Amino acid sequence: LVDVNVHPTKREVRLQNEGRFFDAVQHACWTALQESAPSALAPLGSRAPALGPTIEARAEALPGFDSAGLPPFSPRPASSPPEADPQLREAAHWRYLGQAHNRYLVVETGAGLAVLDQHAAHEKVLYGRYLARLASNAAPALPAQGLLAPLLVEVPPALLEALEDAGGAMAQLGFEVEAFGVGTLRCSALPIGLPISAVEATAIDILSSWQERGATESGRRHRVAASLACHSAVRFGDPMDPSEVVALLQDLAGTEGGITCPHGRPTVLLISESELLAAFDRR
Structure with a gap:
C-alpha cells in the first residue's frame, strides 16, 4: 500500500513495505547491469594523465555536505575577459610551491613570492561568481x-x-x-x-x-553573495589538493575588486625579490 497524503504538495509518499520495494528496485538494477555490455576502454595512450581528484569530483563526493569543498570551476569565455586586479592578474601563471599549516598557499611569482590566505582567496572567487549570478537573474x-x-x-x-x-x-x-x-x-x-x-x-x-x-x-x-561565499569556501585549516590550488589560482586571476575578500580581509601577501634580498642582507 502507498500513502500519498504525507506531503501537502504530493512530493513524497510513504510505502507500507519499504524494504520489499527497495529489494525489487535493487534487483532490477543489478539485472540490467549484468545484461548490459561493458563500455570499451580508450587506448592507454589517449587517456589524460591523472593528477589527483579535480575540484568538481571532490565537491560532488562530499559525504553529507559536512565539509567545505570547492564548487566546480567554470572557465570564463575568452571573448569577454573580466577586469582583473593588476596584482592578481598573473595568478594563473604563478607556480604553486606548497601549503603551510593547512592555512596558507605559498607560490612563486614572476617578481618574487606570494602567500595566500586559502579561505579568503576562495571566498573572493565564490563571491564574484555568486554576485554575478544574482545580478544577471x-x-x-x-x-x-x-x-x-x-x-x-x-x-x-x-x-x-x-x-x-x-x-x-x-x-x-x-x-x-x-x-x-x-x-x-x-x-x-x-x-x-x-x-x-x-x-x-x-x-x-x-x-x-x-x-x-x-x-x-x-x-x-x-550580503547574500558574501554570506554564501564565506560559508562555502574552503576552511582556514583544511588540506588542499594541488589540483584544487591550481584551479583556485586560475579563478583568482579573473576576480575584480582589489585583493581583499568581501569582508575586507587581504587574500594575498606579495613579497618582491628585492625585499627577499634585503631581508637576507644580499644587497
Whole structure:
C-alpha cells in the first residue's frame, strides 16, 4: 500500500513495505547491469594523465555536505575577459610551491613570492561568481545537490515572511526551500559545497537581508553573495589538493575588486625579490 497524503504538495509518499520495494528496485538494477555490455576502454595512450581528484569530483563526493569543498570551476569565455586586479592578474601563471599549516598557499611569482590566505582567496572567487549570478537573474540556477532526506532548518518566525521575496534569489543560488510550519524551513536541495552545519546561518543571513528596511537591491545581493561565499569556501585549516590550488589560482586571476575578500580581509601577501634580498642582507 502507498500513502500519498504525507506531503501537502504530493512530493513524497510513504510505502507500507519499504524494504520489499527497495529489494525489487535493487534487483532490477543489478539485472540490467549484468545484461548490459561493458563500455570499451580508450587506448592507454589517449587517456589524460591523472593528477589527483579535480575540484568538481571532490565537491560532488562530499559525504553529507559536512565539509567545505570547492564548487566546480567554470572557465570564463575568452571573448569577454573580466577586469582583473593588476596584482592578481598573473595568478594563473604563478607556480604553486606548497601549503603551510593547512592555512596558507605559498607560490612563486614572476617578481618574487606570494602567500595566500586559502579561505579568503576562495571566498573572493565564490563571491564574484555568486554576485554575478544574482545580478544577471540567469537561469538555470547554480549547481545544486538534492538531499535524500529533506533538511528542516529552524529560523525566527518573523523571517519567514521574507521567504516570498527572497525565494527567487535562493533558487538561483541552488537552494530549494519552502516554509514548513512556524519557524521552520524545509530544504530539499542545497548549493554544492555548502556544509550542512552552515545552512541555518546562511538561510538566516539571506532572509534577513530581504527583510532589512531601506536596503538597496545591490546591497542585498552583496550580503547574500558574501554570506554564501564565506560559508562555502574552503576552511582556514583544511588540506588542499594541488589540483584544487591550481584551479583556485586560475579563478583568482579573473576576480575584480582589489585583493581583499568581501569582508575586507587581504587574500594575498606579495613579497618582491628585492625585499627577499634585503631581508637576507644580499644587497
